[in-house]
Amino acid sequence: MLERFRTFLNVNDIKDATVVIGVSGGPDSLALLHLFMRFQQSLRLSIIAAHVDHMFRGSQSEEEMEFVKHYCRSNGILCEAVQLNVPDFARKHPEMSAQNAARECRYSFYSKVMEKHDGAFLALGHHGDDQVETILMRMTRGGLGASIAGIPEIREFNSGKIIRPFLSFTKDQILAYCLEHGLSPRFDPSNEKQDYTRNRFRKHVLPFLKEENPKVHERFQFFSRTFREDEQFLQELTIEKLNTVLKRKEKNEIELNIEMFKTLPMPLQRRGIQLILNYLYEDIPSSLSSIHIESLQSLLSQKHPSGSLDYPDGLKVIKSYQTCLFTFEQNTDQSYEMQVQIPSRTALPNGYIITCEISDRSPDVLSGNHVFVMPYSSLNKPLLIRTRRQGDKIKLKGMNGTKKVKDIFIDAKVPINKRNSWPVLEDGSGNILWLPGLKKSSFEEYGLTEGDCIVLEYKEQ
Numbered sequence: 001m002l003e004r005f006r007t008f009l010n011v012n013d014i015k016d017a018t019v020v021i022g023v024s025g026g027p028d029s030l031a032l033l034h035l036f037m038r039f040q041q042s043l044r045l046s047i048i049a050a051h052v053d054h055m056f057r058g059s060q061s062e063e064e065m066e067f068v069k070h071y072c073r074s075n076g077i078l079c080e081a082v083q084l085n086v087p088d089f090a091r092k093h094p095e096m097s098a099q100n101a102a103r104e105c106r107y108s109f110y111s112k113v114m115e116k117h118d119g120a121f122l123a124l125g126h127h128g129d130d131q132v133e134t135i136l137m138r139m140t141r142g143g144l145g146a147s148i149a150g151i152p153e154i155r156e157f158n159s160g161k162i163i164r165p166f167l168s169f170t171k172d173q174i175l176a177y178c179l180e181h182g183l184s185p186r187f188d189p190s191n192e193k194q195d196y197t198r199n200r201f202r203k204h205v206l207p208f209l210k211e212e213n214p215k216v217h218e219r220f221q222f223f224s225r226t227f228r229e230d231e232q233f234l235q236e237l238t239i240e241k242l243n244t245v246l247k248r249k250e251k252n253e254i255e256l257n258i259e260m261f262k263t264l265p266m267p268l269q270r271r272g273i274q275l276i277l278n279y280l281y282e283d284i285p286s287s288l289s290s291i292h293i294e295s296l297q298s299l300l301s302q303k304h305p306s307g308s309l310d311y312p313d314g315l316k317v318i319k320s321y322q323t324c325l326f327t328f329e330q331n332t333d334q335s336y337e338m339q340v341q342i343p344s345r346t347a348l349p350n351g352y353i354i355t356c357e358i359s360d361r362s363p364d365v366l367s368g369n370h371v372f373v374m375p376y377s378s379l380n381k382p383l384l385i386r387t388r389r390q391g392d393k394i395k396l397k398g399m400n401g402t403k404k405v406k407d408i409f410i411d412a413k414v415p416i417n418k419r420n421s422w423p424v425l426e427d428g429s430g431n432i433l434w435l436p437g438l439k440k441s442s443f444e445e446y447g448l449t450e451g452d453c454i455v456l457e458y459k460e461q
């Protein structure tokens with residue numbers, strides 16, 4: 001590992017600089033810190049450990065923070081550690097999952113530490129297994145462009161760069177390194193629970209791939225690197241060509257000459273559409289996927305002179321003879337109602353998905369409002385997802401009486417434009433079970449030892 005790590009530092013010219021290392025206290029980041037310490041003198045590196053206690057797990061995560069501080073102190077490493085009230089931040093930003101809220105808070109802290117110490121690099125401990133999972137997950141979901149390349153080994157971050165030296169190593173190699181060097185990392189038990197999709201890939205797909213090729217992570221890393229380079233080249237070419245086929249470009253509207261657009265090679269057409277969407281959306285909705293690009297390509301190639309498509313967040317694409325107009329329509333009706341099959345995975349118009357599974361084991365602990373569990377036998381079917389209706393009320397968990405859904409939106413400061421597309425989960429008797437990401441009803445019950453339960457999860461696509 002040492003030699004490959006050295007090569008990574010050499011290739012990326014990491015010397016005579018301040019490196020901030022994100023240290024959670026887990027095996028990956030502890031090994032990362034340890035390896036950097038071994039090069040500290042020879043490469044004249046100034047090393048700073050940055051640790052965030054997200055305050056999700058009370059005294060347990062506080063203990064991890066003390067562990068990191070203590071490890072740094074005994075090794076003469078400067079440690080910047082902070083406790084951030086992520087649960088509170090997540091409550092104020094109900095559109096974010098707990099994981100995204102934690103990431104947001106963590107990265108803003110990294111930023112501050114980089115600024116304070118004039119850091120040139122931020123090193124993080126993502127490894128080869130994370131990379132394989134990420135690429136497969138994005139391909140499966142229908143990710144766009146460079147996102148398929150997974151986690152970048154090096155990228156710009158504020159005035160410095162994020163580096164991930166472990167992408168060419170497996171988790172097992174890192175664990176063996178910890179063992180060999182007497183490192184005794186902390187294991188965060190919530191890591192196992194938080195990301196259900198990733199866990200499925202880890203459990204079911206990775207072992208198969210590793211059996212086929214024990215060095216599969218290296219193949220994925222090679223793919224990631226070369227794909228990113230190809231993508232960058234094609235992006236530059238697309239920008240150049242797209243400018244020649246646009247008829248009009250304004251803040252909220254773009255007009256395209258279809259005939260000219262169709263003379264571009266297919267790879268540039270695909271990327272051209274993506275560039276237009278990047279330009280029009282301030283924030284690309286996470287629900288936007290390769291399917292949207294494909295459906296637009298097929299609309300443009302049809303003989304029929306007119307047609308239209310509805311994209312997330314009210315963007316409309318209208319084809320009329322030789323012109324294709326992309327525009328944000330006003331006052332679109334965002335209401336919907338759909339039945340939830342058990343089990344299923346439902347994509348919602350607001351860019352989130354709801355997964356519904358039957359489990360014979362009820363979780364013991366549940367954090368946040370992004371997961372809802374109830375005994376299968378108590379569910380009145382069918383289960384429905386719909387948008388809010390006037391007079392909606394929910395019997396809140398741990399409270400007597402009911403509360404108006406409208407008041408919950410107001411209390412949580414959900415922006416008006418998001419309220420009309422926010423999902424509401426209802427059972428067959430018209431009881432509101434859950435406002436995903438916001439509040440749960442008293443119908444939730446978990447920790448039961450007998451019988452199947454239904455596990456619903458609300459997350460970004």
Ligand SMILES: Nc1ncnc2c1ncn2[C@@H]1O[C@H](COP(=O)(O)OP(=O)(O)OP(=O)(O)O)[C@@H](O)[C@H]1O
Binds near residue numbers: 024025026027030051
């Ligand atoms: N609480 C934290 N404080 C500082 N950095 C963190 C924290 N959590 C994660 N990181 C950084 O982000 C990287 C990726 O985090 P993630 O949770 O995906 O990985 P992990 O497998 O749990 O890593 P580790 O074994 O280091 O805990 C970590 O290796 C670390 O560099």
